[in-house]
Amino acid sequence: MTGQTMRSIRFFGGGRCGALLLLLGLALCALAAPARADALDDALAGFTADKYDDTEKAIAALVAAAPPNGAEILAALGSGRLAYEPESRTVLVRHADGKLSLARTGEPASAEIAGKPLKTVRVNNRIRRAVEAGSGAFALRAPDPAKRAAAARAVFRSREAAALPAIEAALAAETDAGARAALEQARAAIIVSKPDAPEAERIAAVDAVAAAGDQDALAILNSLPAGSPQAVNDAAAAGIAKIERWRSIANLIQNLVYGVSLGSVLLLAAIGLAITFGVMGVINMAHGEMVMIGAYATFLTQNLIRAHAPALDGASLLIAIPVAFLVAGAVGVAIERTVIRFLYGRPLETLLATWGVSLILQQAVRTLFGPSNREVQTPDWLQGSIEILGVSLTLNRIAIVLFALLVFAGLQLLLRRTSLGLQVRAVTQNRRMAGSMGIRTARIDALTFGLGSGVAGVAGVALSQIDNVSPNLGQGYIIDSFLVVVFGGVGNLWGTLVGALSIGVANKLLEPWAGAVLGKIVLLVAIILFIQKKPRGLFALKGRAVEA
């Protein structure tokens, strides 16, 4: 927002300057016609008298004359940068960088004038208020429709009755639909609070205000002047109910959207585990460290690309995805070959051994990269935010939701539609039978574990965008990931999807009334109780496979 609109908002919020606004409104009404040169000259002449009364009148005249650089002149006056040369009575604007320009035309001042002694137009608080009022009026007529709308919204909030003529004048000239709607709302807000307006008009205005549906509209309807007709009060009560209903729905939508966002983070973190733990049955406590390795791979990839191929900088995150997959996958295969394969069928020992592996990996990364956070940059195309259903979401959060679903779909395809997936499923369902059919089970074990680890590494690429890349990155996700997989039902990727999303949404729905930490605790306890009730999760495998 520019300085001028800011100032106008402050003014309209002020509320004590009714008289000035009236003045301003009159000036505005007079001013549908194009600015006349002599009117501007008269206005500027007023500044050179250097009396407060004259300056105030000059401001009103300036607003009426509406020169293109009027806002600039007022800004200069307000900050004590408006000067005049007493002899020729030329008004000059002194810019922040010390240069001078003619107020009349906006052109740079000649050296001749600049060389003469200049006097600054003095300001006091009264003048400052007048300046702000004038800036507000200029904002209502600013060439940018967004600025006009912002000025109208400021009036909407202040519902200053004196601004009505100005609003109506601006409304008559307004062509932009958005600004027009804002102006109409501002007009309605004023009429609602105006005791002497006709009743029917006030009721119509109540509806218009209620349609705005925000906190300010609620405040306006809640503070109707005393002694309003019953019909107006009733309409306002109905409007308030409508706004509150809408706001509770909007809140719910917002929590749902945030919940899906959190759920997708959980899904990403847990989906690799759904392979290693869910499909293979390996209790992989080093899963979080695979995510962490993926994040560090992203960091390294970005740095290498910046150093050696700056042209690819924008795509570095995309390049990091396969890199992270390969690095984390390779580490996973190495762990499977050296540790886990000796421990199949001994889940508790696997748990301890992989915990040991996670400690070693953490310390290794700490030794290599240092204990502090590493900066992974967000590419330009992921910066910024957009609004969905009235909820503002950053682009990287949306990207993570999409990415999580993409990874999920890819993994499903891999397991369901490729020969590797077929072999993986065969080995996990009946190892000896699969071996008899010529599948190299040991190789499949290593590949499956590598796949799960690689997917965890890919999750690390995404999480590097929203979390600190530090050696402890993985630890924050390990318990959540396990709960998601167990909650969803082991050995069932769809269960993981549903589990992650429902835990995410439940967490965000709990947060408003319990607070972030307590909400998380409540959720943990709820999941613990749920697992007691259904020890095999939401979508339990049935039949003999359970016993294997």
Next chain:
Amino acid sequence: MSRYRFLDAAGLIFLGVVLAMAVLVPASNLLLPPDSALHVSDYLVPLLGKYLAFAMLALALDLVWGYCGILSLGHGAFFALGGYAMGMYLMRQIGPRGVYGNPVLPDFMVFLNWQELPWFWLGFDQFWFAALMAILVPGALAFCFGWFAFRSRVTGVYLSIITQAMTFALMLAFFRNDMGFGGNNGLTDFKEILGFSVQAPETRAALFAATAVALALSYLLCRWVVTSKLGKVVVAVRDAESRTRFIGYRVENYKLLVFTLSAMLAGVAGALYVPQVGIINPSEFAPANSIEAVIWVAVGGRGTLLGAALGAFLVNAGKTWFTGVLPDLWLFALGGLFVATTLLIPKGVVGAVTDLLGVRRKSELPAAQSIVAAAKSPAE
């Protein structure tokens, strides 16, 4: 299977060593001059006392894991709860000597602008009450938790994961300032216990002796449990849960009993730990702490009781040495210990030594295979 003897030779040696420590360490600290070669320094007494408290925690864990097959990754929570009970007593003993000089409210409550003591702090000015709570609170939590978990037949790694979630949830809860347990900073700045200054060497020596005696008693208790008929059933539950149920035992009741008893022992260990280290804060609830306790048992040898105590001593002594001399390498060493123990010496040090000596005493665990078999057998 033949009967376990209540106390075998190794057990007697263990008891002898622990009780000897209870006498000799305080004596050498207090009576011998500091320049004597046998003098135990003021720094070493609470450190050794800490190890003894950890050894008690390891005993408790070995009871549920080694004998009942329940791998609890949340025993640190019971330990910390016992510690908090003791910490609350010690906080109340500070009285008006705190920074803010409030005779009733601990400093952190004054700082939070609380006007009166929360109800759950009442009674903690009495030592007996705090000591009772150090046992009852962990016991009650374990009872409730186990009641639900064992009845719905949550077993194996599922149980491990939810115990871990339990201690994690408690950690988050205790980090909250509004919980009334000092939030982030926990409870510290203790002044005296039972009227004796906690800083004084004499008090520390007494605490050490008390911990050693408590360890010896816990060992006797655990030993009594595992050699009794109850212990036989418990081992049967570990090795073949379904079969034991089909024979007609109420498996969940046995599990619940052992789990609750073990949690109470862990609570006592925590209560003895806190006055010696002088602080208790929510990081004691960290899931990593509980897993670390599991590795003490694994290193020493699970299902042997004295192996668990020995493991706690060895690993923690190693930790003290590493973090002092090679701090960067400690996590490598600990991680390596986890991997090496599970891969190379699944029976732990005690098991390995027994095998090496070729002595297969009847009082020892049958073999690690039985545990493996238990893990492999159908959960239902």
